Amino acid sequence: MGFQTDAVHAGQKPEPLSGAITIPIYxxxxxxxxxxxxxKGYEYGRTxxxxxxxxxxxxxxxxxxxxxxxxxxxxxxxQALMGLxxxxxxxxxxxxxxxxTYRQLELNMTNYGLSFSWVDTSDxxxxxxxxxxxxxxxxxxxxTNPMLNLTDxxxxxxxxxxxxxxxxxxxxxxSPYFQNPLILGADVVLHSTTKYINGHCDVVGGILITNNExxxxxxxxLQNAIGAxxxxxxxxxxxxxxxxxxxxxxxxxxxxxxxAEYLESQxxxxxxxxxxxxxxxxxxxxxxxxxxxxxxxxxxxxxxxKAKKVLNRVKIFALAESLGGVESLICxxxxxxxxxxxxxxxxxxxxxxxxxxFSVGIEDAExxxxxxxxxxx
Amino acid sequence: xxxxxxxxxxxxxxSKYSMETHVIYGKHVTDKWDYSHHVTxxxxxxxxxxxxxxxxxxxxxxxxxxxxxxGDEAPIFIYDRLGEPNKDMLEExxxxxxxxxxxxxxxxxxxxxSAVLGVLTKSGDEIITHSTLYGCTISxxxxxxxxxxxxxxxxxxxxxxxxxxxxxxxxxxVYLESPANPNLDILNLTEIKKIVDxxxxxxxxxxxxxxxxxxxxxTPFCQRPIELGADFVVHSLTKGIxxxxxxxxxxxxxxxKFRDMILLYRKDFGAVLNTKSAWAILTYGLPTLPLRQxxxxxxxxxxxxxLEAHPKIYFVNYPGxxxxxxxxxxxxxxxxxxxxxxPGSMIYFTIKGDTAAERKSIGAKFMDYVADHxxxxxxxVSLGHTRTLIExxxxxxxxxxxxxxxxxxxxxxxxxxxxxxxxxxxxxLMDLDxxxxxx
Numbered sequence: 001m002g003f004q005t006d007a008v009h010a011g012q013k014p015e016p017l018s019g020a021i022t023i024p025i026y027x028x029x030x031x032x033x034x035x036x037x038x039x040k041g042y043e044y045g046r047t048x049x050x051x052x053x054x055x056x057x058x059x060x061x062x063x064x065x066x067x068x069x070x071x072x073x074x075x076x077x078x079q080a081l082m083g084l085x086x087x088x089x090x091x092x093x094x095x096x097x098x099x100x101t102y103r104q105l106e107l108n109m110t111n112y113g114l115s116f117s118w119v120d121t122s123d124x125x126x127x128x129x130x131x132x133x134x135x136x137x138x139x140x141x142x143x144t145n146p147m148l149n150l151t152d153x154x155x156x157x158x159x160x161x162x163x164x165x166x167x168x169x170x171x172x173x174x175s176p177y178f179q180n181p182l183i184l185g186a187d188v189v190l191h192s193t194t195k196y197i198n199g200h201c202d203v204v205g206g207i208l209i210t211n212n213e214x215x216x217x218x219x220x221x222l223q224n225a226i227g228a229x230x231x232x233x234x235x236x237x238x239x240x241x242x243x244x245x246x247x248x249x250x251x252x253x254x255x256x257x258x259x260a261e262y263l264e265s266q267x268x269x270x271x272x273x274x275x276x277x278x279x280x281x282x283x284x285x286x287x288x289x290x291x292x293x294x295x296x297x298x299x300x301x302x303x304x305x306k307a308k309k310v311l312n313r314v315k316i317f318a319l320a321e322s323l324g325g326v327e328s329l330i331c332x333x334x335x336x337x338x339x340x341x342x343x344x345x346x347x348x349x350x351x352x353x354x355x356x357x358f359s360v361g362i363e364d365a366e367x368x369x370x371x372x373x374x375x376x377x
Numbered sequence: 378x379x380x381x382x383x384x385x386x387x388x389x390x391x392s393k394y395s396m397e398t399h400v401i402y403g404k405h406v407t408d409k410w411d412y413s414h415h416v417t418x419x420x421x422x423x424x425x426x427x428x429x430x431x432x433x434x435x436x437x438x439x440x441x442x443x444x445x446x447x448g449d450e451a452p453i454f455i456y457d458r459l460g461e462p463n464k465d466m467l468e469e470x471x472x473x474x475x476x477x478x479x480x481x482x483x484x485x486x487x488x489x490x491s492a493v494l495g496v497l498t499k500s501g502d503e504i505i506t507h508s509t510l511y512g513c514t515i516s517x518x519x520x521x522x523x524x525x526x527x528x529x530x531x532x533x534x535x536x537x538x539x540x541x542x543x544x545x546x547x548x549x550x551v552y553l554e555s556p557a558n559p560n561l562d563i564l565n566l567t568e569i570k571k572i573v574d575x576x577x578x579x580x581x582x583x584x585x586x587x588x589x590x591x592x593x594x595x596t597p598f599c600q601r602p603i604e605l606g607a608d609f610v611v612h613s614l615t616k617g618i619x620x621x622x623x624x625x626x627x628x629x630x631x632x633x634k635f636r637d638m639i640l641l642y643r644k645d646f647g648a649v650l651n652t653k654s655a656w657a658i659l660t661y662g663l664p665t666l667p668l669r670q671x672x673x674x675x676x677x678x679x680x681x682x683x684l685e686a687h688p689k690i691y692f693v694n695y696p697g698x699x700x701x702x703x704x705x706x707x708x709x710x711x712x713x714x715x716x717x718x719x720p721g722s723m724i725y726f727t728i729k730g731d732t733a734a735e736r737k738s739i740g741a742k743f744m745d746y747v748a749d750h751x752x753x754x755x756x757x758v759s760l761g762h763t764r765t766l767i768e769x770x771x772x773x774x775x776x777x778x779x780x781x782x783x784x785x786x787x788x789x790x791x792x793x794x795x796x797x798x799x800x801x802x803x804x805x806l807m808d809l810d811x812x813x814x815x816x
Contacts, residue, residue, distance in 0.1 A: 002801025004672075005753055008763045009800070014755070021757055021764060022622050200661045201417045240621050240661065243763040243799055247668040315389050316398065318416050326664045327401055327416060362668060363398040 003062065003177060004246045011057030012239070023054045025236045045232075047224045055235040056207065058242055059197065062176040063189050065209035067216040069223050070235065074172065074192025075100050076228035077206035081139075081190065083222040084166060084215065087113035089136040094121040094151060096144040096349045097170065098192075099338035107340070120349075121151040122282065124159060131163050141170035143286075146298045146333045146357040147350050148173075148273045150282040153289050157185035166215070172196070172324075177249040178292040187212055195324030196295075198241045199248050203234045248326065251362040252295030258365040259358070259372070260297050268376045270302040270354070295360040296323060298333075304353040307332065311356060313375035316368060323359035328368055331357050396474065396714035401664040403470035420656045421462040426454040442637040442644070459644055463655040468628070470663055471618075474597045475610050477630035481639040482655060486593060486613025487513055488648030489627030493609050494550060495646070496638045497587050500526040502549040507534040507564060509557040509787035511591070512775035519777070531786070535703075537568040544576065549584070554591040555602070555710070559770040559794040560787045561694040561725050563703035566590065566710060570606025593617070596761065598670040599719035600711045608632065614650075617722065617761030619662040620669050624654035667714065669763075669799060673722035676802040680795070681724050683806055689813050691727040691736065691791075696720035722797045723760060727789045728816065736791025737771065739816055744769055744793065746815050751808040753800045760796030765805055767795045 001009075012023055029045040042048040052070055060068030071077045078101055085091070093105070095118035105116050117130040121140045138160050142151040153169060160167035168188045169181035175196035181189050191197055193205040210216050223229060230238075253276075260274035272279070275286035276293030286293060301307040310330070311319055317330035321337055331337060334353050338346060346352075360368065391399065428434035437453030440446075441460075454461055464482050472480035483489040498504060506518070508531045518529040530543040534553065551573060555564040570588060577585045589609040590602035596617035602610050612618060614626030627650070629639055643649060674697070681695035696707035697720030713719035728743055730736035747767055748756035754765045758774050768774060771783060771790050778786050797805070 001752070002804050005800040005804040008798060009752060019757075021755060021759075021762070021766075200664070202660055240623060243621065244665050244668060247665070247672055247799065251668055316394075316402070320416050325416070326661075329416070361401065362664070363401055364395040367394050367398045 006061050007058070007242050007245055010061035011054045023051055023236065023239060025232050026050045027232050046227055046229050049229075049232055049235070051232040051239070052230060052235045055239045055242075058239055059176070059191070059193070059207055060209050062242065062245070063171070063182060063191075063209040064176075064180045065182050065189065066211045067209065067220075069208045069210075069216065069219045070193075070230050071206040071208070071223065072228045072230045072234075073204050074098075074190070074194060074206035075104055076226075077190050077192075077208050078104055079228065080219055080222045080226060081168060081188065081208060082109055082114060083226070084218055085114055085136050088134055089113075090115045090117065090132050090134045091137045091139055092117050092119060092121075092127050092130045092135055092165075093139040094141050094144055094149075095119055095345075096147050096149055097139075097141045098145045098172075099333075099340045101141075101170070103340040120149070121156065122149045124152055124155045127156060127159055131159075131165070135163065135165060137166045137168060139168045139170070141172075142179075142289075143173050143275055143294070143296070145173060146296070146337065146355065148275055148280070148296060148298055150275060150285050150289075152285055153179075153181050153184040153186060160187070161185070173296055174290055174292075174294055175245060175249055175324075177246050178253070178294060179290045182209065182211055184289065187215060193238050194322060196249065196252070197245060197324075198238050199245065199324055199326060200237075200241060201322060201325035201327065203237045203241075205230045205234055205238055248362055249292065249295075252324075252360055253292040255362070255365040255368060256293065256295045256297055256358075256360040259360055259368055262369050263297070263299055263372070266376070268301065268306070269299045271300040273298040273300075297358040297360060299356050299358065300350075300352060301354045301356060307354045307356050310372070310375050314371050315374075316363060316371040317358065323357075325359070326362045328361035328363060329359040331359075333357050397667045400470065400474055400666055403466060403473065403659075417660055418463065418466060418656065420653055422652045423461065424457045426456065426461070428453075428455070442640040444637055445634070457652065458647060458649045460640070461652060463652045463659060464650050467650075467655045467659040467663075470659065471612075471628050472630055474663070474666075475592070475630040476601045476603045477610060478633040479636040480628050480630045481636065481643060482614070482650040483627035483629070483643060484648040484650055485625045486591075486611065486615060486627040487517065489611045489613075489629045490514060490591065491517060492639055492642045492646070492648065493589055493611055493629045493631070494552070496635060496642050497550050497589070497609075498525075498527050501547060502527055503545065503547045504529045504550045504552055505534075505540065505543055505548055506531050506552045507554065507557060507562065508532060508785060509560050509562050510552075510554055511558040511593075512770070512777045514552075514554075514591070515775070515786070516777045534564050534569065535562055537565055537572055540569065540572050544586075546584075548586050550587050550589055552589045552591075554594065555600075556594045556696060556707075556721060556723065557787065558591075558594060559723075559725050559774065559792060560789075561594070561696060561703075561723060562787060563696060563706045563710065565706055566602060566605040566607060594723050594760075595711060595719075595721050596666060596670060598666050598713055599674075599721050603630070605710055609635075614658050614662070615759065615761075617670065618666060619654075619658050620665060620761060620763070621657075621662065622759060622762040622764070624651075624657045624662075626650050626654050626658055670713070670719065670722065672799055673797045674719055676800075676805060677720070677722050677724055677797045679802050680797060680805060680809065683809065684724070684726050687813060689729055689816055691729045694725040695723075724795045724797070726793055726795070727791050728793070728813075730791060733783075733790040736789065738791075740769060740791035740793055741772075743812055743816060746812045747808070751812060753798070753805045753808045754795070760794075762796065763799045765796065765798035765800060767793065770794050
């Protein structure tokens, strides 16, 4: 089936009782058991929920995976993922991941005996060099947030296979519409569904997708054991959203290309970072492993004053954290999304005080360009 | 609204932005409620509102539906049925997108239709309609209007001159759908407007004939009837505007001076839109309307062409086909926000058969096969959904019409109505081809 057909139908057989075309919100914490030990496979709301199952199946299909395991946020998916490891294990991870991932892993998970090597994974050699005897996982985010550095997924997977490591790709920025890491061999794909997958800034959620039966079993166990499960209503809203994922991504992509090209043609910006631009150092890799370039653009305006001017003066772009919604958002990574990363670390990877991140929405591109133009004047 | 950010945002001149941007932001910052810091509006699910003092409560009741006297800025919210933030915000956006001065929402499309007609007519008045209409609208006219002593005259308005055959001093409303449900008749709205204007010139204002158009099939993305001369537009928000098939709703859009009466009608008859549904339509229905419509039109065009070329098909009605008898008229009336021809997402067709009965039985066979075997088509009423929905008007949406009256209502006994969804077009074509092969 085509992506759009799967998006509308996968996991969503009409409800058998009434024939409801839209999967109901099964807002129930528990299920009736016909007799001791006899039930319909649904026991308790944390363990099973039909709305959640439909949503998991739907997103798994779009990611070309067999299993989807949903959590109440992107970060609780990261937590579940760490449940695949045990005390003493080591992870090689991109040094430029989402700030919240860094905070959870480096500032908290280290208390439980896990250790992390934060390396620039855009150079595969750095991954190989960081692998130690106790390394069990390699975790990459591509493109990264907010620097939009790419990591070669296929190359990473090869290294992981050779060293018997679990390979994980955070695919939040591309969504399953533009990139499918499982096809490239990755073991697990992670999404903050809050972003493009849900797309309407009205749900916080996360999901892990895998084809590996053993990993699935363990993650499913952890979903129930840890308990960070999404609410039935949030699952239902997310299921509503995937139906327009392809349409939205096409528009995000089209708008972002126009805006990135516009910004690059002007003298306001010191550097425009967007994988769809020929000037992006990994443009060729982007074309190889992605089928579009997404809706995220980062721009270094050279000085904090200039960045501040843009951030405060745009009118359509709302100054807010998060990304991937139908409405355009703008943020200042150094003081907002990545404030948890120490200044020194931040600047090393390029998150300067003059960097501005644009999450381009689905509005009319001309309006968005006019908005930026006016702010810069 | 004293906040500094709000003040700056209020300075935005929203008139210079395009409609695609507008459906996302509406008025950007609204005086209906200070939602200026939520990027997404909260679901304002509250049946009643704190009134602070008896004096303010009295003021609220006094001001309700009295915009002539008190203006309509910053209402005092009293009770959900009278008005509340989510609905009010949605109403602002719907009025804007339909190019009307005001909008009032209802619990369903039928709630909206009965309200606008309830406000525009009283016993002794008469209504003229086009012969082809949605089945439940026909049901409203047949079952209830005789009780009110309001005669309703269905006539073929594809020739606007037929109007003169039934118009009289008591005519107050002409009620239309274009494209009509289910056969997609297109009515010449400017021509009808001209006729009505000429008659209205000879009347006092209170006796004017009003044109009411149900724009559900086209959605405001494809057509804005008020621009073409309609006085009022009604919608079932359940369809293309809601777009996901998750919520019911209706709306009346029209001139500001009728807002008070329509609000009063809603308050007293009570078909009020649920706040959670208003939120859904505001948050994800309207903002994605242009994207969804563009995709559905693209698919509908290919599917209509496929059906037209298929040897087993008797006829296909789709405004986008150059062979369609109303194609030229549709090209003038159905224009999207950017000026492109936008023929909509609905197709009506009939499979070959010598008699009406034969067409009906072969149509039923086709739809039953679809119901059992097609992944991308669901046998279900409704339209404007993410999923492609297929149905048999004569036995479903229009079952109110007796078999011997189908023809005069423009409905073929074997007619099939298909509402295109968001699936991959090739997948829908594959399922259609497969189902037609079985015949």
